[in-house]
Amino acid sequence: MQSYANQTTKQKPKLFEGEKWLVLTGLLGFLLAAFCGVWVLINGGEVSPEGDVSKAFSFNAALGIFILSTAAIAPLTGMKARSRALFRKVYITLALYSYGAETIQNFRGVNPRFTNSDSLFDQAVGNIFAFVALMLILFYLYLGVQFFRSRAYKLRPEMALGVRYAMIAVTVSFAAGIWISMNQGRFVGADGNIIWLHGLGFHALQAVPIVAWLVERSRAKASGLIHITGITYLLGLIAIGWQTMNGHALMEWSILPIAAGICFVLSIAAGAAVLRKVLLSGSRPSSSNRNRSAGY
Structure with missing residues (x-):
């Protein structure tokens, strides 16, 4: 019976297992971001006529985090x-192109996506970039669908539940990215900025699965806290998206930004509650330890 339990445990996939190359691709984003960051500190970000190395810095760092998060949940x-x-080969190829186009073009003084350059090369880079972005979305949706199948849920139920919420949030981010492309920029109305919705949606890939991972390690049944974390995070994104569609800034005292703030605070509070359960369960002796100490 014990050997069967050990075998079942061994069959559970681990985070990052078998995804060395995706991990290295994500780390490359941090390396490029560090290089761009040092350049900006020394020389400033803007490169004439339309480049901005600071944008390459944020893009590379964001894509690096995204790829690392993907490497964690892919197994x-x-x-x-x-x-x-x-999936791995395609996504690494798409990520490498994205790194290269964003970094090289900004250093050349060219906007990699919405260029005003008449150069055929620059226009081609931008068009290919748009195609790459579409492929990144389609392949990721394929990955996300796998977590809504029973096979993934049976492997690690709590993690599958958390990733499901994260994938819905990522879909919202992808929609925001398409919105930016169709809008030919991130700004909407007087003060609306789509980039907040675009970025915060992707960070659900870290926020919700971390809570699910903590629930796995908690000795108490706390899957309800995964639901609270995921639902409040999604409601916060909806409030941000609504505020942006209205063309208003997030940093203003109105109902939607306040509602978004409350939702994210509740999401963080649910995560903190799970962490507390884990810490408390770790500080208490297990039943087997108690039995041994009692002479059983």
């Missing part, structure tokens, strides 16, 4: 080895 999909290998 939990329940996908077959061939399907995972295909």
